[in-house]
Amino acid sequence: MGNLALTGGKPVRSKPFVSWPVFGKEEEKKLLEVFRSGKWWYGEKVKEFEESFAAFHKAKYAVSCCNGTVAIQIALKTLGIGAGDEVLVPAYTFIATASAVIHSNAVPIFVDVDEKTINMNLDEAEKLITDKTRAIMVVHFAGLPIDMDRVNAIAKKHNLKVVEDAAHSWGTQWKGKGAGALGDMGTFSFQMSKNITAGEGGIILTDNKEYADRARSITNCGRHVGQPWYAHYLVGGNYRLTELQAAVLLGQMTRLEKHLLKRQENAEFLNAELGKIPGIVFPKTDKRVTRRAYHLYLLRYMQNEFGGLPREKFIEALKAEGLPASGGYLTPVHKNHCFLELKSARGKENCPLSCPYYGKKVDYSKISMPVAEKLCKEQMVWLGNHSMLLGSKKDMQDIVKIVKKVHKYQKEI
Numbered sequence: 001m002g003n004l005a006l007t008g009g010k011p012v013r014s015k016p017f018v019s020w021p022v023f024g025k026e027e028e029k030k031l032l033e034v035f036r037s038g039k040w041w042y043g044e045k046v047k048e049f050e051e052s053f054a055a056f057h058k059a060k061y062a063v064s065c066c067n068g069t070v071a072i073q074i075a076l077k078t079l080g081i082g083a084g085d086e087v088l089v090p091a092y093t094f095i096a097t098a099s100a101v102i103h104s105n106a107v108p109i110f111v112d113v114d115e116k117t118i119n120m121n122l123d124e125a126e127k128l129i130t131d132k133t134r135a136i137m138v139v140h141f142a143g144l145p146i147d148m149d150r151v152n153a154i155a156k157k158h159n160l161k162v163v164e165d166a167a168h169s170w171g172t173q174w175k176g177k178g179a180g181a182l183g184d185m186g187t188f189s190f191q192m193s194k195n196i197t198a199g200e201g202g203i204i205l206t207d208n209k210e211y212a213d214r215a216r217s218i219t220n221c222g223r224h225v226g227q228p229w230y231a232h233y234l235v236g237g238n239y240r241l242t243e244l245q246a247a248v249l250l251g252q253m254t255r256l257e258k259h260l261l262k263r264q265e266n267a268e269f270l271n272a273e274l275g276k277i278p279g280i281v282f283p284k285t286d287k288r289v290t291r292r293a294y295h296l297y298l299l300r301y302m303q304n305e306f307g308g309l310p311r312e313k314f315i316e317a318l319k320a321e322g323l324p325a326s327g328g329y330l331t332p333v334h335k336n337h338c339f340l341e342l343k344s345a346r347g348k349e350n351c352p353l354s355c356p357y358y359g360k361k362v363d364y365s366k367i368s369m370p371v372a373e374k375l376c377k378e379q380m381v382w383l384g385n386h387s388m389l390l391g392s393k394k395d396m397q398d399i400v401k402i403v404k405k406v407h408k409y410q411k412e413i
């Protein structure tokens with residue numbers, strides 16, 4: 001019998017960490033208010049939530065919608081991106097960042113990520129700009145903002161639109177302004193796993209009134225505010241949020257700042273303590289980051305510092321000690337079947353990938369993104385989830401104890 005729980009020892013912890021979602025009287029009160037009012041549809045509460053979310057991120061306008069995937073599609077459509085256009089996207093992200101580009105009939109061009117930040121590698125991005133490139137879509141991965149000064153400078157130089165997929169970064173700030181409000185348009189998700197949630201939901205931020213009006217119209221069947229109900233000015237859809245969702249989100253907003261600060265405090269403690277263990281490497285935070293949301297709590301695992309112990313065994317050992325962990329995405333986005341098989345027809349015109357408007361051909365099976373591939377295959381580890389970071393000092397000490405223990409007794413596995 002060994003010391004590790006995996007080899008028959010006593011686990012460090014049997015108690016679960018803080019679970020998600022966290023909710024209380026605030027959500028109940030607002031939800032009941034809406035429920036009893038009989039006004040469940042796209043009204044006062046949606047408006048109140050949009051204003052409050054925009055103000056929290058120091059954005060001028062917010063347009064809510066039904067989820068974070070659709071929010072990206074609406075942003076791209078608002079910016080006029082479609083057939084024949086290329087959009088730069090990171091190779092290490094959730095599928096929606098790239099699938100939304102396909103849904104907009106444009107071509108995602110994958111850019112490898114920087115292993116120091118897990119965000120898009122901007123040197124690589126610049127090399128991939130062509131006369132077809134219309135937008136750069138960055139993800140502030142796990143809540144860590146990308147260098148937005150540089151993103152905006154690249155966009156200005158090459159006349160590109162900037163879309164921020166801020167689906168991990170409610171409240172993250174770059175030089176005092178909210179992520180999602182730093183480019184042309186920024187999009188968020190309120191799906192169940194997210195740091196504020198109504199089960200599903202999304203929102204788009206912008207400082208541009210014309211974009212906000214157009215995004216609103218796309219979200220609401222092509223209507224224009226103040227115009228007759230059955231007048232439709234563009235081909236939009238129904239992507240609206242409900243009053244019931246907005247009520248829950250208003251409740252969630254009441255503790256967003258407190259939660260942000262708590263997660264940040266706990267994550268900083270963990271970064272400092274776990275960072276002392278050889279083989280545990282954290283993404284680097286730029287000095288211009290003035291507040292940092294933590295959505296995924298992630299680290300890079302260096303197998304050679306753990307006596308060659310494969311990442312999957314390391315994860316198994318953490319779980320056995322009572323710390324939930326996973327290796328995250330199985331592959332970079334472009335290695336998913338849906339992208340590998342995209343080269344064949346998609347509709348009569350074969351748009352977007354071999355579309356007459358595009359005039360080029362893309363085959364995602366032929367591209368290689370070495371950093372994203374290494375992260376997926378051997379280095380990336382996501383610990384617990386963001387609500388774990390709302391826990392007590394003792395919870396955080398247990399996490400440190402667990403990782404130290406696995407490092408110490410690595411030879412037992």
Ligand SMILES: Cc1ncc(COP(=O)(O)O)c(C=O)c1O
Nearest residue numbers: 067068069094096167189190191
């Ligand atoms: C980076 C990123 N973008 C977009 C989305 C899509 O959000 P939703 O699930 O609300 O459609 C997610 C969801 O996990 C995400 O992680």
